[in-house]
Amino acid sequence: MTDTESAALAVEDLSLVIDGAQILRDVTLGVATGELVAVIGPNGAGKTSLLNVVSGTMRPTQGRVALHGRDVTTASPARRARRGLGRTFQTSYLFLGLTVLENVRLAAQAKGQRFGGLWRAPGRSAAALAPIREHLARVGLDGARNRPAGSLSHGDRRKLELAIMLASGSTIVLLDEPMAGVNSEDLPSLMELIRDVQRDTDATVVMVEHHIDVVLELAHRVAVMHHGALLAFDTPENVVADATVRDAYLGEPL
Numbered sequence: 001m002t003d004t005e006s007a008a009l010a011v012e013d014l015s016l017v018i019d020g021a022q023i024l025r026d027v028t029l030g031v032a033t034g035e036l037v038a039v040i041g042p043n044g045a046g047k048t049s050l051l052n053v054v055s056g057t058m059r060p061t062q063g064r065v066a067l068h069g070r071d072v073t074t075a076s077p078a079r080r081a082r083r084g085l086g087r088t089f090q091t092s093y094l095f096l097g098l099t100v101l102e103n104v105r106l107a108a109q110a111k112g113q114r115f116g117g118l119w120r121a122p123g124r125s126a127a128a129l130a131p132i133r134e135h136l137a138r139v140g141l142d143g144a145r146n147r148p149a150g151s152l153s154h155g156d157r158r159k160l161e162l163a164i165m166l167a168s169g170s171t172i173v174l175l176d177e178p179m180a181g182v183n184s185e186d187l188p189s190l191m192e193l194i195r196d197v198q199r200d201t202d203a204t205v206v207m208v209e210h211h212i213d214v215v216l217e218l219a220h221r222v223a224v225m226h227h228g229a230l231l232a233f234d235t236p237e238n239v240v241a242d243a244t245v246r247d248a249y250l251g252e253p254l
């Protein structure tokens with residue numbers, strides 16, 4: 001168990017109540033630097049709400065969120081981004097009319113602005129584009145750099161989102177269903193890519209995902225949510241063996 005004091009990302013006693021409905025209840029967990037944690041749970045369990053509270057688009061009713069030991073509970077999403085937090089969404093947020101390269105360039109540009117304009121936004125020279133093309137090559141999309149993002153398959157759009165994360169310099173990354181809408185034949189390569197990028201960059205990753213088989217293979221630890229509470233937070237092996245977790249999934253095998 002990661003001490004929440006030393007964790008890259010920590011939430012403590014987090015509760016969220018909206019219009020009298022308890023969406024999150026007393027969630028406490030710490031994610032270590034370089035750890036890949038998957039959040040699973042039945043529909044409506046509170047997984048996306050947890051990401052919303054961590055990224056700052058929702059304020060918790062009670063509890064605390066910390067990034068690298070610094071309290072960000074009341075900080076804006078932009079301030080959290082400056083602390084290295086990045087996020088993808090269930091529905092893609094790409095600029096579909098812009099090229100693949102332009103999408104990554106915008107992320108790099110936003111990073112430049114985040115760091116107080118100490119360096120100019122990347123221009124269009126070959127030298128300025130080199131790191132962007134490296135990120136694209138990393139996810140296997142350099143050959144598609146001049147295509148509109150809207151012409152990519154779902155799987156390639158997810159890869160582009162990873163390139164955007166790389167370009168934005170995020171060190172703590174929240175991925176909301178990165179496999180959603182991806183063809184089953186593209187799942188293994190996307191899974192490998194997430195694993196490789198995470199390992200190479202030593203990023204801390206928290207991933208909400210419904211593909212349980214993928215999760216069990218990829219994650220170092222799995223957080224299981226049920227009715228807004230954290231039911232289990234353990235290694236994939238221990239989570240699979242946990243009778244309470246099986247019950248939460250109505251006896252379905254994990």
Ligand SMILES: Nc1ncnc2c1ncn2[C@@H]1O[C@H](COP(=O)(O)OP(=O)(O)OP(=O)(O)O)[C@@H](O)[C@H]1O
Pocket residue numbers: 018021023041042043044045046047048049050
């Ligand atoms: N802004 C909101 N106002 C009211 N209820 C909300 C709000 N956001 C989420 N909820 C409710 O909170 C509960 C948890 O929703 P959430 O989207 O976090 O679950 P989830 O585990 O991500 O589900 P799924 O797997 O279906 O995406 C649901 O019952 C949802 O209807």
